[in-house]
Amino acid sequence: MREDLLHFIWKYKKLQLEELTTSENEQLKVVDVGLHNLLTGPDFFNAKVKIDNQLWAGNVEIHVKSSDWFAHNHEQDSNYNNVILHVVWEDDAVVFRSDGSKIPTLELNQYIPASLLSNYQNLFSQQNKTFINCENDIAHIDDFQFKNWKERMFFERLEIKSKFIFDLLKKCNNDWEQVLFKLLLKNFGLKINSDAFLSLSTAIDFAIIKKLTIDINAFESVLYGMSHLLENNQIVDDYYKHLKMEYQYQKSKFNLENTGVLKPQFFKLRPSNFPTIRLSQLANLYVKENNLFSSVLHRNDLSEYYNLFNVKASDYWSNHFTFGKISKKSTKKLTKKFIDLLVINTILPLRFCYAKYKGKDINDLIIRIMSQIKNEENSIVFGYTHLRLDVKNAMDSQALLQLYNHYCTKNRCLQCAVGVELLKGNS
DSSP states (O other): OOOHHHHHHHHHTSSTTTEOTTTTOEEEEEEOEEOOOOOSSSSEEEEEEEETEEEEEEEEEEEETTHHHHHHTGGGOGGGGGGEEEEEOOOSSSBBBTTOOOOOOOOOGSSSSSSHHHHHHHOOTTTTTTSSSSTTTTSSOOOOHHHHHHHHHHHHHHHHHHHHHHHHHHHHTTTTTHHHHHHHHHHHHHHHHHHHHHHHHHHSSSHHHHHHTHHHHHHHHHHHHHTTOSOTTOOHHHHHHHHHHHHHHHHHHHHHOTTOOOOOOOOTTOGGHHHHHHHHHHHHHHOOTHHHHHHHTTTOOOHHHHHHHBBBBGGGGEEEEETEEEEEOOOOOOOOHHHHIIIIIIHHHHHHHHHTTTTOHHHHHHHHHHHSSSSOOSSSHHHHHHHTTOOOOOHHHHHHHHHHHTTTGGGGGGGGGHHHHHHHHHO
8 A cells, every 4th residue: 555545545535435433433524635735744734524523624644554653753743733634544553743632543444445446456557568557548538638737747847947947047147148058058968968068168157158259260169179179189180270279379368277177978979969060050159149048038939949040060060070080061050850959958948947037927938839849759759659649749748758757657646647537537
């Protein structure tokens, strides 16, 4: 037996409500189950129950066993003095408040429908399941209800991302332009080089960055030099030597130090994602857009972001992926797929945070733009589509990533709208 199931039973009144009695055979009537508390303190606030026709108002605490009250030291905690009912699966001990008064106990095991326990066992049974607990039933959940749950999952994921952004904002002294630069640099590095690129953004004062953006050669030389990409003395390429000389000048001019910067990796990356290419694209973006943060705020459609981020790496990279090695000629532009990732992971989370900072609500705008982006393709999204779920766009795929990582893999089925409906037997 799990405590979260007992929470579910109490919250949704999934128990035989007639002829309830306490462990001491007092008549019990549930008037109001109260408000579910997911933080510290009693499990349900402001409940109302009648015990032998006496109305009590206060809190309800739920445990698998009554003795858990003492295991959790509630008898010493004044926050539990207002508990009017102890709801348990097994009553194995009499419990008291800190003032010594006894708390009435409801033992649930004799009041639970067998169908509910059967649904619960089926949900958590791992027999013949390969992906998630509800994989045999999730496709039968009401479409409207599941759509609302996915929307909640998407914004829950945004809230998680916003914590990192607001931490950055604090470190940047509320400079949103600087936060944007750090986020872009981090996400230009993708998963493999995100930490390295973020360490680069930390090592260079943003005031210096703004001065460098007037000269693409100076800007690129600093990005490459600070990233330890200009330290190979075997390369005799003219462009490489020019960048090294420029970096030495800028390093001396601004007193730059790169000992804390992680060297980006090339291994396991497609050439188009090499740090050499991505850093040049980012540099050209900032040379093109002097007030990028303002530009980001004033775009309200995905097509406008495609135009904003329509940049390419410097001409040298048209026939190179690394310094000194000539490759087949190709224009190293930011692709729509990469811009989609920037919008998903940088632009919209930043705009969400900025709106919160300003006390505004742009949720409808965010939903509209996310709905214009093609869904991501990965093993998790494929797992859900294999279960016959319709994944229409990036908002759906982001929601399912949140659902999988924070609910499905952690067996939080009783905090999930899908699991709740399956246990209710309403689907």
